[in-house]
Amino acid sequence: MTLSVIYILWLRQIKRYFRSKARIVGSLGQPLLFLLAFGFGFGPIFQKAGQGNYIQFLTPGIIAMSILFTAVFSGIEIIWDRQFGFLKETLVAPVSRLEIMLGRTLGGATVATLQGVIVFVLSLFVGFHIYSLIALPFAFIFMFFMALLFTALGTAIASVLKDMQGFQLIMNFLIMPIFFLSGALFPLDGLPKVIEVIVRCNPLSYGIDALRAALSGVAHFGLLNDSIFLFVGVVVLLFAGSFLFSKIEA
Amino acid sequence: MNIIEVKNLTKRFGDFVAVDNISFTVEKGEVFAFLGPNGAGKTTSIRMMTTLLAPSEGEIILNGINPQKDQAAARKSFGIVFQDPSVGEELTAYENMEFHGVLYKVPKEVRRKRIEELLKIVELWDRKNHLVKTFSGGMRRRLEIARGLLHHPKILFLDEPTLGLDPQTRNHIWSYIMNLNNVEQITIFFTTHYMGEAQDIASKVVIIDRGKIVATGTPSELMKKTSADSLEKAFLALTGATIREEEASPVDHLRMGRKMYHR
Numbered sequence: 001m002t003l004s005v006i007y008i009l010w011l012r013q014i015k016r017y018f019r020s021k022a023r024i025v026g027s028l029g030q031p032l033l034f035l036l037a038f039g040f041g042f043g044p045i046f047q048k049a050g051q052g053n054y055i056q057f058l059t060p061g062i063i064a065m066s067i068l069f070t071a072v073f074s075g076i077e078i079i080w081d082r083q084f085g086f087l088k089e090t091l092v093a094p095v096s097r098l099e100i101m102l103g104r105t106l107g108g109a110t111v112a113t114l115q116g117v118i119v120f121v122l123s124l125f126v127g128f129h130i131y132s133l134i135a136l137p138f139a140f141i142f143m144f145f146m147a148l149l150f151t152a153l154g155t156a157i158a159s160v161l162k163d164m165q166g167f168q169l170i171m172n173f174l175i176m177p178i179f180f181l182s183g184a185l186f187p188l189d190g191l192p193k194v195i196e197v198i199v200r201c202n203p204l205s206y207g208i209d210a211l212r213a214a215l216s217g218v219a220h221f222g223l224l225n226d227s228i229f230l231f232v233g234v235v236v237l238l239f240a241g242s243f244l245f246s247k248i249e250a
Numbered sequence: 251m252n253i254i255e256v257k258n259l260t261k262r263f264g265d266f267v268a269v270d271n272i273s274f275t276v277e278k279g280e281v282f283a284f285l286g287p288n289g290a291g292k293t294t295s296i297r298m299m300t301t302l303l304a305p306s307e308g309e310i311i312l313n314g315i316n317p318q319k320d321q322a323a324a325r326k327s328f329g330i331v332f333q334d335p336s337v338g339e340e341l342t343a344y345e346n347m348e349f350h351g352v353l354y355k356v357p358k359e360v361r362r363k364r365i366e367e368l369l370k371i372v373e374l375w376d377r378k379n380h381l382v383k384t385f386s387g388g389m390r391r392r393l394e395i396a397r398g399l400l401h402h403p404k405i406l407f408l409d410e411p412t413l414g415l416d417p418q419t420r421n422h423i424w425s426y427i428m429n430l431n432n433v434e435q436i437t438i439f440f441t442t443h444y445m446g447e448a449q450d451i452a453s454k455v456v457i458i459d460r461g462k463i464v465a466t467g468t469p470s471e472l473m474k475k476t477s478a479d480s481l482e483k484a485f486l487a488l489t490g491a492t493i494r495e496e497e498a499s500p501v502d503h504l505r506m507g508r509k510m511y512h513r
């Protein structure tokens with residue numbers, strides 16, 4: 001394990017992110033829209049149902065959403081690197097696949113965390129209030145873990161897909177369901193059994209719950225459960241991603 | 251001493267046999283030209299030798315190592331300039347070099363010195379801080395070659411390194427490579443469609459056609475055998491004058507795209 005190798009792979013992901021300003025701005029549009037449209041649109045109903053302030057509830061979910069999309073996308077960028085040929089350059093180098101995977105994944109996770117932090121800052125202007133300054137650092141840690149988990153998922157997907165043609169399928173049948181069936185948008189009490197089961201199998205549910213605990217001071221599963229499931233998810237997906245990535249032929 | 255040994259190497263893609271039971275050896279320090287018409291199987295063979303593709307059958311020994319069994323050790327022994335594009339578009343020329351140098355663990359001092367030397371040779375030093383996506387096809391190619399020469403491996407694979415480059419650059423690059431070969435005993439394994447290049451610098455030539463080896467020898471031996479006065483004529487005599495039509499795969503389309511670009 002060579003740190004300089006992991007570092008240079010990490011650095012490349014970071015540079016790539018900061019050099020595509022259009023992408024940064026573009027990927028802020030969606031979370032902002034969700035925050036405004038849902039936040040203010042459903043706010044009154046939410047309030048009437050006795051659930052309190054919806055922006056307060058929704059913001060952690062939207063932060064998680066932007067982390068989810070950015071992270072999966074960073075992982076999936078391997079497909080582009082394969083098509084543009086840059087992947088070969090790393091695959092024939094005398095470095096292990098694990099180093100390559102770790103460097104890239106840490107880079108992608110850093111980028112996704114940054115994106116989450118930007119959305120968090122924006123939400124403060126929309127009316128979101130953090131409940132405690134002391135808990136704030138924990139929010140960033142949970143964001144990073146979510147980012148790590150979903151970048152690894154993206155890597156795993158990219159290692160299996162041959163080109164971008166399968167991307168739409170993955171978006172509609174995996175990423176969208178992960179987002180919508182996670183408790184990002186609605187509270188998890190009193191759900192139909194099927195939905196409840198799916199939500200409980202979804203790692204994002206625990207990420208959002210943890211984030212909500214750190215930012216708004218409320219948790220559905222409890223912070224300990226959240227942390228355990230999130231951690232296990234990260235470990236499992238890092239292994240799965242490394243394994244699948246080690247099988248890539250360029 | 252043989253630094254490369256290839257025995258009965260075969261690669262099938264479905265029913266199609268791209269490389270058909272080829273065997274050859276390359277001696278340490280040799281300048282070895284691997285020639286053949288389009289679609290002959292040159293790149294496929296190189297991909298198998300450089301751990302990017304698993305052979306269907308046969309055995310490869312690189313520097314005493316079997317690249318299928320011990321990929322990590324094999325990767326330490328060679329460097330490669332790919333036929334297809336392989337630079338990072340959103341990095342600068344310098345960053346691409348730096349990235350390569352770190353991956354190959356070239357010590358910092360040596361790295362700095364060589365990057366400057368090589369970028370000057372390929373005349374990209376003035377553009378070192380420009381993003382590669384703003385480069386012309388020929389400039390990208392020059393960067394890829396410079397990058398391939400940054401670390402000094404035992405074996406250097408060059409897959410059509412000079413494709414699309416002007417004669418001045420080609421001369422500079424070949425003389426730099428020949429110097430590396432002389433001074434550091436680096437074995438050069440290259441492919442090219444410029445027969446003149448092969449005639450001038452190769453100490454051994456293998457000609458492959460439709461996946462099979464059709465001739466082996468020094469350029470002068472091959473010329474003698476076919477009573478030709480140039481390697482180009484010998485090549486045509488050995489492989490026939492018809493143009494290879496092949497069902498182009500998407501990869502080939504990409505390659506064709508690149509070739510057209512360079513015209």
Ligand SMILES: Nc1ncnc2c1ncn2[C@@H]1O[C@H](COP(=O)(O)OP(=O)(O)OP(=O)(O)O)[C@@H](O)[C@H]1O
Nearest residue numbers: 263268287288289290291292293294295496497499
């Ligand atoms: N991944 C693949 N799937 C199917 N066929 C392939 C694949 N890669 C290569 N081929 C086929 O194998 C044959 C040999 O290809 P290869 O790239 O090795 O040729 P080459 O000798 O390098 O040709 P060129 O001079 O055009 O670069 C071609 O017919 C090509 O279409």
Ligand SMILES: [Mg+2]
Nearest residue numbers: 292293294333
């Ligand atoms: Mg080729």
